[in-house]
Amino acid sequence: MQLSVLKTRVAALLELATKGQTSLPNANQVLEGTLTVVRAAYGDGENRLANIRSSAEAYFKQDPSADYAIIHCMQVCGGVLANLKEEIDAGLLDSLEARVTGDVLSDLVKLARTALEEAGDGARNVGAVLTAAAYEDTLRRLLRKAAIADKEKLADVITSLKDAGFLVGPEVGVAQSHLNFRNRALHAQWDALDRTVINTVLAFVEQLLLKHFA
Numbered sequence: 001m002q003l004s005v006l007k008t009r010v011a012a013l014l015e016l017a018t019k020g021q022t023s024l025p026n027a028n029q030v031l032e033g034t035l036t037v038v039r040a041a042y043g044d045g046e047n048r049l050a051n052i053r054s055s056a057e058a059y060f061k062q063d064p065s066a067d068y069a070i071i072h073c074m075q076v077c078g079g080v081l082a083n084l085k086e087e088i089d090a091g092l093l094d095s096l097e098a099r100v101t102g103d104v105l106s107d108l109v110k111l112a113r114t115a116l117e118e119a120g121d122g123a124r125n126v127g128a129v130l131t132a133a134a135y136e137d138t139l140r141r142l143l144r145k146a147a148i149a150d151k152e153k154l155a156d157v158i159t160s161l162k163d164a165g166f167l168v169g170p171e172v173g174v175a176q177s178h179l180n181f182r183n184r185a186l187h188a189q190w191d192a193l194d195r196t197v198i199n200t201v202l203a204f205v206e207q208l209l210l211k212h213f214a
Contacts, residue, residue, distance in 0.1 A: 004147070007088050010037050010081055017078035024065055027073040031056050034077040041084060052080055105141070105209055108134040112202055116195060128193050132185035134205050135178060142166055142212055155179060166212070174204055 013033045020026050034056075035049055042048065056076040059069035112130035115123050139157050143150060146164045151157045158175045161167040167175055178201050184192045 006037060006040055007085075009033070010085050010088065013037065014078060014081040014085060017074045017081060020074075022067060022070045022074060024070055027070045030077045031073055034080055037084065038080065041087075052076070105134055105138055105205070105213065108137070109202060109205055109209070112198075116198060121190065124193065124195055124198070125188075125190050127195075128181075128185040128190075128198050131198050131201050131205070132182045135182055135201055138205050138208050139175065142208065145212065154182065171208075178204065 013030055016026060017030045017034075020030070031053070035052060038052065039045075039049060056073040058076075059066065059072050063069060108130060112127045112134060115127035115130060117123075136154055139154065139161065140150060142161055143157050143166075146161065146166050148160050148164060151160060155176070158167065158172065158179075161175075162172045181193070181197055181201055183189075
């Protein structure tokens, strides 16, 4: 879930939790919605989600339709949602999202380097494909971070990142110069690839990760 969509959904649920009618359907909607946005924000942490559900449903076993049970559920969810809203507004979720993205892409780079440490054309080819994937995925995730709609052509992605100021100076030319490598690697044109070029692309990807997703 994109951060802007998450923020809008949290605001709507918080409004319903604090100002909506204290009915059982509303309470269920708020609770399930709260669990959904918490999962989207922090991942599928079973303990966190179970604790929220347990706290919110503390009085439902006594009388599911009782006002005090419904109000308690709304209050628990309202507190969770208010905290999540504050963390989004403070930019904490931006940092979390960037770190997760960085970790995923860094793992892809590590796999590419591991493949390239082995001798032979087969290892080189695997490393080339992984590097091409890391290169493209990094640029497209950077476009998402810039809140720009995705583009079909990678060349247009680079242009959009340049216009948005996410690629500056020599980065633009370097990103464009690697387009041919990406096309050759993903279309299995192995004879047109060499380890020096692959390592150059990997270094560029790592530079972008450190700058934008560290």
